[in-house]
Amino acid sequence: MWHAEQTALAEGVEAEFMYRYESSAPSQVRAELGIATTHIGGGVALAMRNDPTGYWNKALGFGFDEPVTGELLDRVLDFYRDEGSKMAVIQVAPAVLPQDWDDLRARHGLRPEGKIVKLWCPIDFFTAGVRTALRVEPVGFDDLREWASVVLRGFGMPEQGMGEMIAAAAAHPDFRPFAAWDGDRMVAGANLFLHGKVGSLNTGATLPGYRNRGAQSALLAARAQEAVQAGCRWLVAETGQPAEGGSNSSLNNMLRAGMRPLYTRENWVWRSDGADRLTRSPSRAEQGRIGVEAFG
Incomplete structure (x- = not known):
């Protein structure tokens, strides 16, 4: 498989699971958060009018079905204006x-x-070790709402509306959510999204107070094994690129497990007021949540 094919698959799987997250929200939640989703030019545009995080208004997956042009950008931005x-x-x-x-x-x-680092590896190259006293297992249907709560709190995102949105998407069989427990308390969560022969490792976060105890490495290993059993040939993931001289524990965990950077992708931010905000430091939401796997 050559680089262009890897790039198309990596972008396509991320666009699909992000679309599923927002489009699966119950109708009441869609109205409450102002969610709208659409396909444009082979990619997806996802709007959340009442998003308090700066994360969920996102458009991606472009440049494969049709080229990226000014006309394509006009259509995408018109969607957000509308x-x-x-x-x-x-x-x-x-x-x-x-x-x-x-x-x-x-x-x-x-x-x-x-910036976001996109990582990739053949599934046979994945070698994550499990070094944790926490219990790591798949999440059953009855625990999906708790799983959504843990993930959102780990990301520093509010639960109202979004908890129902995340839980509804995770109920689909293409989503395979996993969690780590300390006794009876769920303390970390992560997701595997199956898309053909590609398994996307996404939505990994740990509650404060339980970090640096091996939860994310164990969750990586559990999801990789699930992807093997599902017949996947490739694993892909994305996380925030740390600032120069900084570190991202999620990125380090994935590199140790055998994943390799495929490319680094810029976040291009549009604002309706057109204001130049470059003097402001990017928020954690806009950076892709440094230190955790990105939702996408």
């Missing part, structure tokens, strides 16, 4: 950015704010 979103993050793999990207993104008011 939905009343105040901001959106546009994510495009560097391999499919057009030569005139700098002109296009400047014309459309897109500002760089944080």
Whole structure:
């Protein structure tokens, strides 16, 4: 498999599980959070008008069914304007950015704010060891709402509405949620999303007070084994790129397990007021949640 195919699959699986997360929300939650989802140009555009985190207004998966052009960006941003979103993050793999990207993104008011590392490996190369006293198991249907709560709190996100949204998506058989327990208390969670021969490792977070106890390494190993049993050939994941001189424990865990960087992708942020916010430090939501696996 060559690089272009890997890139297309990596972007496609992330776009699909992000679309599932938001489109699966119950109707009452969709109304409460102002959720709207659509497919544009082979990618997805996801709006959450009442998003308090700056994370869920996101568009990705572009450049494979049709090229990235000014007309495509117009359609994407018109969707966010029509939905009343105040901001959106546009994510495009560097391999499919057009030569005139700098002109296009400047014309459309897109500002760089944080980077995401996309990781990839053949499933046989994955070697995560399990070093934890915590119990790691799949999450049953009755525990999905608790799992959603743990994940959101681990990410520092509010639960209202989003807990129901995440739990509803995780009930689909293509989602395989796992958790770590300290006795009877769930303290960490993570998800595996199955998409053909690709298994996406995403949504990994641990509650404060239980970090550095091996939960995420054990959750990586458990999900990789589940992906093997499901017939996957490849594993893919994404997490925030740390600042120069900084560290990201999630990235380090995945590198130790045999995953390798495929590329680094910029977050291009659009705001409805057109204000230049480059002097502001990117929030953890906009950076892809440094130190945890990204939702996407």
